[in-house]
Amino acid sequence: MNKESELTSPIDLCLPNGRLNPTAVGWSRQPLHRCNLNGRWPRKKRWNYWAMTTESHLFSATISHLDYAGLVFIYYADFATGQFSEVTRLLPLGRGCQLADVVVADATYSGSGLRVAMRQTKGGVNLAVEVADFEGRTLTAQFTITTPPQHETLNVVVPWNERTFQFTSKQNCLPSEGIVTIGDQHTVFSGTQSFACLDFGRGIWPRHCRWNWGSASGRQNGRLLGLNLGGQWTDNTGSTENGVCLDGRLHKYSTELTWQYDKQDFMRPWRITDPNGQLDLTFTPFLERVAASNVWLVRSEVHQMFGRYSGHVTTTEGEVVPLLDLVGWAEDHVALW
Numbered sequence: 131m132n133k134e135s136e137l138t139s140p141i142d143l144c145l146p147n148g149r150l151n152p153t154a155v156g157w158s159r160q161p162l163h164r165c166n167l168n169g170r171w172p173r174k175k176r177w178n179y180w181a182m183t184t185e186s187h188l189f190s191a192t193i194s195h196l197d198y199a200g201l202v203f204i205y206y207a208d209f210a211t212g213q214f215s216e217v218t219r220l221l222p223l224g225r226g227c228q229l230a231d232v233v234v235a236d237a238t239y240s241g242s243g244l245r246v247a248m249r250q251t252k253g254g255v256n257l258a259v260e261v262a263d264f265e266g267r268t269l270t271a272q273f274t275i276t277t278p279p280q281h282e283t284l285n286v287v288v289p290w291n292e293r294t295f296q297f298t299s300k301q302n303c304l305p306s307e308g309i310v311t312i313g314d315q316h317t318v319f320s321g322t323q324s325f326a327c328l329d330f331g332r333g334i335w336p337r338h339c340r341w342n343w344g345s346a347s348g349r350q351n352g353r354l355l356g357l358n359l360g361g362q363w364t365d366n367t368g369s370t371e372n373g374v375c376l377d378g379r380l381h382k383y384s385t386e387l388t389w390q391y392d393k394q395d396f397m398r399p400w401r402i403t404d405p406n407g408q409l410d411l412t413f414t415p416f417l418e419r420v421a422a423s424n425v426w427l428v429r430s431e432v433h434q435m436f437g438r439y440s441g442h443v444t445t446t447e448g449e450v451v452p453l454l455d456l457v458g459w460a461e462d463h464v465a466l467w
Contacts, residue, residue, distance in 0.1 A: 134286075134369055134384045142166050143287065143297050143332070150287075150295045155369070157286040159380050161233035161299045165332035172197035172427070173294070173336075175467070176229045178237040178248055179329040180257055182273055182306045183347065183457055184319050186210055188436060189271060189310050191246050191259050193227050193239045196467055198427055200224030202239050202246060204261055204269065206310060207417060207436060208317075209457075214417065215265045215312070219244055220425060233285075233299045233330050253277065254304065255326075264312060273308030273319065275326040277301075282380035284373040288333075288364050296333030296363075302347040302356035303375050304328070323348055323457075325356075338466050339363055342389050343371075344402060344413065346439050346458025353377055355453060357411075357439065359402055359460070361389045374409075374443045374451075381446045383408060393462065396433045400460055411441035411453075413460045427467065434461040 135156035141163055143154050148169040167174050177194035188207040194200060200221035207214045219241070221227060228238045237248040243262035248255055254277040261269040283301040306326035310317045325347035342361035349355070356375035364370050365386055372383040383404060391400040400413040415437035422431045438455040445451065 134382070136382075137162055140164065143295075144168065149292045150289055152292075154297075155287045155289050157284070157369070157382055159282040159285070161283065161285045161330070163232075163285065163287065163297050165231045165297050167231075167332060167334065170293070170334050173334045175296075175331065175333055175335045177329070177331045178229060179331075180248065180255075180275075180326060181329075181345075181459075182275075182308060182319050182324070182326045184321065184324045185457055187310075187317050187319065189273075189308075189317075189319065191248075191257060191271070193229060193237050193246055193248070195224040195227045195229055196428065198223060200227040200239070201423075201428075202227070202244060203421075204246070204259060204264065205419065206269075206312065206317075207419070209417060209436065212417060214419060216419070216421065217244075217261055217264050218421070218423075231332070233328075257308070267313035269310070269312045271308060271310045273306055273326065276305045278305070278378060281378045282375060284358050284371060284375070284380055284382070286369055286371050288367050288369045288371070290336065290367060294334050294336050296331060296335065298333075298371055299328065299330040300345070300358040300371060300373075301328040301330075302345055302358060303354050303378070304347075335467070340462075340464045342460065342462060344439075344458065344460040346456045348456045348458075350451075350453050350456060353451065355443075355451065355456065357443070357456070357458060359387060361387055372404075372409075374445065376445060376451060381443075391460075391462070396435055396462065400435070402460070408444040409442075411439050411443070413437055413439050413458075415460075429466040430464060432461055432463040434459055434463075
């Protein structure tokens with residue numbers, strides 16, 4: 131089994147020359163890295179992605195900056211009806227995207243007919259979104275996201291080499307309350323199964339990459355359980371983004387997971403396993419999001435599947451935790467960017 135280093139003190143991701151700081155490689159239970167990226171145009175990639183879920187709905191907002199372009203995208207899903215709506219704005223040179231070097235900081239975009247604000251508060255984040263034309267209707271969204279005291283998150287540096295690398299902070303099981311209004315349709319996100327997930331990314335990427343990402347948050351048998359599962363992009367780097375958050379405590383997996391799914395039919399069940407038997411999950415999709423881009427230097431295709439996880443996970447202390455029908459997502463993403 132690989133043994134990744136656990137970091138406990140603040141650290142710069144990069145050396146003064148822009149290359150990877152070797153002592154920054156590792157993982158932490160709280161975000162400690164300052165992502166002081168510089169140079170390497172157009173390989174720098176930065177994003178803040180939020181997704182809020184309940185048993186019946188999902189809402190997501192992203193601000194991303196790819197050096198030569200920005201992408202802001204908003205989407206909404208109603209699991210019961212299968213309604214899915216999405217709007218993406220492409221921004222030359224990322225104009226208007228404000229993204230910080232650290233996780234605990236504001237992120238904003240404001241342009242004609244679209245505003246996204248992710249603002250830090252004493253207890254978490256307030257997310258506000260306004261879209262003048264969301265598939266023909268107006269959209270407004272307001273969320274209050276809470277970071278519980280001492281709540282642990284998954285923060286890891288993935289090193290392809292000293293010139294290409296990524297810092298990611300994956301945070302799930304964050305209680306969320308909010309409302310999304312699309313035209314005259316109102317959707318309330320609240321209750322004991324209403325959670326937010328953050329994907330914060332900063333790094334220097336190769337031109338071509340493919341990855342899997344799986345995530346889920348929810349209460350199971352009185353326990354609070356979150357999953358973060360990765361694949362392909364971290365292979366052979368010595369780092370993984372695999373972990374389970376149980377009742378606010380992170381259990382980090384350093385082994386690469388095995389992902390099995392049908393690329394000709396993504397709606398068929400997926401199987402995600404750990405070779406040591408610590409994790410054995412079946413993910414059963416009920417809704418598919420397909421997003422494809424082919425503009426300027428960006429070519430990408432993502433199949434993001436929304437569904438339910440069942441199976442078991444094992445903590446680092448050896449406790450076997452069963453789970454049944456935990457709402458989340460799993461995706462296959464190919465990017466040439």
